[in-house]
Amino acid sequence: MRKARALTLDQRSWPLIAVLAITGACASFMFTLVMPIQAQLPQLLDAPREATAWVVTITLLTSAIATPISGRLGDLFGKRRVILLLLITLIVGNILAAVSTDLTTLLVGRALQGLMSGVIPLGIAVLRDQLPAKRIGGAVALISGSFGFGSALGLPISSLIAETMDWHALFWIASALGVALFALIALIVPKDTAFATGGFDYVGAFGLSAGLSGLLVAIAQGNAWGWTSPLTLGFGVGGVLLLVAWGAFELRLADPVVDLRVAARPTILMTNLASAALGFAFFSSAVLFPQLLELPTSTGLGLGVSLLSMGLILAPAGLVQIAMAPIAARMNRTVGGRATLVTSAVIIAFSYALALLAATEIWQILLANALIGAGIGIGFASMPMLIMGAVDSTETGAANGLNSLMRALGTSSSAAVMGAIQAASSAGISGPTAGGFRLGFAVALGAAVVAGILALCIPKPRPVHAVAVDTSVDVAADSSARTSEMAPESALETA
Template sequence: MRKARSVTVDQRSWPLIAVLAITGACASFMFTLVVPIQAQLPELLNSSRQATAWVVTITLLTSAVATPISGRLGDLFGKRKVIILLLIALIVGNILAAASTGLTMLLVGRALQGLMTGVIPLGIAVLRDQLPAKRIGGAVALISGSFGFGSALGLPISAFIAETMNWNALFWTAAVLGLALLVLVARIVPKDTVFATGGFDYVGAVGLSIGLSGIIVAIAQGNAWGWTSPGTLAFGCGGIAVLLAWGAFELRLKDPVVDLRVAARPTVLMTNLASIALGFAFFSSAVLFPQILQLPVSTEVGLGMSLMAIGFILAPAGLVQIAMAPVAARLNRTVGGRATLVTSAVVISFAYVLALLGATELWQILVANALVGAGIGIGYASMPMLIMGAVDSTETGAANGLNSLMRALGTGSAAAVMGAILAASSAGTSAPTAAGFQLGFVIALGATVAAGVLALFIPKPRPVHAVVIDVSAGMADESRR
């Protein structure tokens, strides 16, 4: 009977891992979906460029809000159920976006698409509940890498669709993908057996949403509005004030939407701080390298490539992230999550040192971007393992949701900071200067070093205990019949 259980669990593992990995990749695909048409949106929707910028901002906003909240909902009511609801929101959002003829409906659709990001921490929590302990590390590494993989491959795919079909086809394609994943999740992901106790904190969810929204809007619109403009300061400072009040309120509750006591545990706290820095380092490359590739050769900085070509050049970094999954799993098992996260920072540091030495040739950008992909593949795999080693199984969804939020804050901050640096360096010229890119690489390197230093302060984690479903009893009963 022991052998029968092992075979049954193993046979179910790979389809489960594959479906959750593809679902995670689909979530990240939503962020690159509109990149090829972003410049044409004012003309397509008969709106101003400032208004159409919300097509990107609103997805970032709902993504940040949904990630920790969906994790808590999954812990309480079932991770599979919440993943299915998020996929339904994705399908509806893409149908609305595809059918839209104006900005308002497109924004509603894009807001629903952003909710999909919550599937990544939920998927990691499902793996902890369903897989044997020896399989968790590699599976989590693959799920974590799927986010970068989806972004990297999403750009050339969306560019191809936008150039060969109508722009609405982007969203119809994403809707079909969501429908296929909905069927697969419903058939393959098992029903939950581990649930958290207590109720859902609706007031806390609203407070968290308002606070995060203020900060995300300030970060996303800071370059357009001006960092010292009344609007930016009002949203940014207002968001911080709301989050401070929200934190004080949450500490008084028995069942908060985000348990700040858990978040304050040394392992969770230091991992989340390192996540912000590593997310910043990761997305800095996503801003700087495409700009160098796309700028005209006449600027003496750029290589003058098309968007589709850029997508194919940067796509290998996503493949490298996936390839690093077994490497990251082995590192987590042998040297531990803390050393694995430090290794990630070292690899990314090499990438930015190479970029500082020279990022004017195609091969230099390919190598540097691949190194960033390798480092992120290792680092993003170590963080969920560190988190799971510090929390109970009933807290996994919410804890990993908060970690994903920290990474998102890092990537959002990188987009704002790098955008501001390049904008400042292009003052009085038609394009950013080489000095501007050099400064961006220096700051990205500093963030990478900070991530490595923070990782050194992470305490040694306790082992992750998986919840393994015993299916042999049912098989034995069936055989007796």
């Protein structure tokens, strides 16, 4: 009887895990989708380069806004329903981009594509609801790894499409992918049975969106506008003030869009701060390594490879992230999420130390980037487990959404800081200098060290004593096992 039930769970689990992992990879693919044509956009759209830069920025902006809000919507109205809604926005956004001949239409399409990022915390929440406890760790690690996997593999794929077809084909193919995923989600993901209580905080959602928009616009455009320009200061300071006012408003509500009281719990607070630092360290490699690979050899720094070759050289990092999923799950189970997150930070810091010592050959960059992928695969898998161990099942979507938001703030800050470092190092000359790259690697290494220190500040979980569980109460066993990130699998296996 037990074997038959386990077989049924396996048969149901693997399609669910696979489709959610592919959906998460698709969401991250949207970020690298336009990178091969970014330099050509001013000519393709007959628009100034400063304006076409928003084709990338607006996706980052809507992604950061959508992630925590979609998590709360999923808790309230059903995670499956919200995932399907986000897939519809992805399809519509890609169709608009595919038929666009002007910048405005393309920006609207790209903004809708960015909303898709909300599926990653929702997918993690679905796994917690639907899987037996012993399978959650590995499944969450795979979903978390899919974010880097989609970004890493998306670059060579989009490069190949852009080189062999009209640039609009990028979005038609992404539209077809969205349609296929919509059908798979509707077919495979079960309907929700547990919902959070209360209503949706529309005022809070607007305040969060406005505050984040101001802050992220200032970060993204600081290099172009100047960090002390009135525009940058206006958006940045205005965004911070709006977020402070929003936080004060949220604390007065019984059902806020983001429960700051939950976010202030030591485990969640330290995990989220470590997420921001780890996101900063992770994205630094996405800024520095492509430049090193693509710069002409005449500069004395670059390796002069093509865009497609660059994507293929960096793609193994995404494969490593996926390969680390079972290892991360085992580490979460045996040593706990806190130690796993510290290990992630140590690996990434070591990778940047290697880059500081030697990043002049293709194999050196490939090795350092792959090690960063390994560290990120472990770290991104540990954070949702830490979060889920500190919240109720009806808070999972919103809590993981906030964690993804902190990671997004780290990545966007990294892009701005690394861009500023490279711009400063190239002042008065034709391109970045060796000193600029060394400083960038050193700053990224520092961010990884900060992430490790913050992870060490996460409170140790209270020990859980294994209790014999009868097979007739498997549901109760699953629920009990999920209350701690430590030993949920071993408790079930003992039972």
